[in-house]
Amino acid sequence: MLQPKPDLTRTSYKTNANTFLAQFSRLGIVCLCLAFQACSNNGEGEQLCSASLAEQDEYVTIPQGDFIMSALPMYTEEGSPSRVTVQTFEIQATEVSNSQFGEFVTATSYVTDAERSRQVAEEEGSAVFASSSADVTMDDESTIDQWSLVKGATWRKPLGSNHAFTANPDHPTVHVSLRDARAYAQWAGGRLPTELEWEYAASLGLPDTSRADSGAYDTKGDPIANTWQGVFPIIDSGKDGFKGSSPVGCFPPSKIGLYDMIGNVWEWTDTPSSQTTHLIKGGSFLCANNFCKRYRAAARQSQDIDFSTNHIGFRLVRATDSSL
Numbered sequence: 001m002l003q004p005k006p007d008l009t010r011t012s013y014k015t016n017a018n019t020f021l022a023q024f025s026r027l028g029i030v031c032l033c034l035a036f037q038a039c040s041n042n043g044e045g046e047q048l049c050s051a052s053l054a055e056q057d058e059y060v061t062i063p064q065g066d067f068i069m070s071a072l073p074m075y076t077e078e079g080s081p082s083r084v085t086v087q088t089f090e091i092q093a094t095e096v097s098n099s100q101f102g103e104f105v106t107a108t109s110y111v112t113d114a115e116r117s118r119q120v121a122e123e124e125g126s127a128v129f130a131s132s133s134a135d136v137t138m139d140d141e142s143t144i145d146q147w148s149l150v151k152g153a154t155w156r157k158p159l160g161s162n163h164a165f166t167a168n169p170d171h172p173t174v175h176v177s178l179r180d181a182r183a184y185a186q187w188a189g190g191r192l193p194t195e196l197e198w199e200y201a202a203s204l205g206l207p208d209t210s211r212a213d214s215g216a217y218d219t220k221g222d223p224i225a226n227t228w229q230g231v232f233p234i235i236d237s238g239k240d241g242f243k244g245s246s247p248v249g250c251f252p253p254s255k256i257g258l259y260d261m262i263g264n265v266w267e268w269t270d271t272p273s274s275q276t277t278h279l280i281k282g283g284s285f286l287c288a289n290n291f292c293k294r295y296r297a298a299a300r301q302s303q304d305i306d307f308s309t310n311h312i313g314f315r316l317v318r319a320t321d322s323s324l
């Protein structure tokens with residue numbers, strides 16, 4: 001049965017997690033979460049990384065072909081399956097990393113929307129989610145246990161300027177708006193993928209297109225992408241090796257050599273869903289079985305184009321040499 005689309009607008013980022021906390025508290029599931037925590041690992045997992053730094057700059061050629069878009073839909077907004085044809089293009093093997101985005105900022109002195117909002121409006125900021133189980137250093141006064149709008153949360157300081165945590169160069173860059181992602185793309189000589197291109201590339205790489213979650217879990221139920229294991233938003237067991245984002249390319253590549261198409265961070269597309277929103281794809285480290293099974297190629301989410309969060313990044317596409 002299809003499930004309704006959640007309301008994830010700018011203001012509701014603060015309320016969704018609170019609602020779930022209240023529900024789970026009433027059900028007494030906190031005890032269950034403590035059990036999860038007892039058996040969780042430390043979430044570091046850096047040793048799992050398989051993509052080399054060189055692969056951060058690589059593109060994979062996607063051949064012309066057709067595929068079933070919106071296959072195995074799970075939520076209302078995903079619509080119905082349909083066969084569509086896609087022209088050839090190239091797509092980045094990994095999500096754009098902080099290191100790559102930093103090169104762009106150094107070269108252009110670009111200022112992101114999240115950085116601008118910190119300067120111009122008291123109520124503005126970028127959305128941050130950090131659970132109490134996240135492996136980051138926080139002081140007592142600024143601990144965040146659900147979504148919050150945080151002034152000073154930027155790609156440089158994903159949890160805000162008051163936190164000691166500084167962006168890892170190899171993690172996907174986050175707190176980027178659509179404008180920010182497009183600016184990087186123009187500088188780097190690429191563009192953002194359409195939803196069609198993104199979903200086609202993700203689908204080609206799935207281990208088993210007959211299983212909706214085959215990009216996130218293997219046939220034994222073990223994670224093969226960075227999502228959330230445990231009861232969202234209370235406890236992330238980190239069974240996949242990471243609580244929060246992971247360095248780009250830390251999980252096995254897809255069948256066609258793409259990393260993190262499923263999970264890690266959502267990715268901007270250049271496909272609008274309204275006058276003020278664009279579609280994001282792929283799910284993130286916050287997608288959990290009990291809340292957001294959007295760790296699938298067909299999943300789609302609308303996102304305010306001038307807004308940013310710590311679980312949305314992007315990757316680029318470009319024309320193939322033969323089509324230039």
Ligand SMILES: [Ca+2]
Nearest residue numbers: 226227240242
């Ligand atoms: Ca994870």
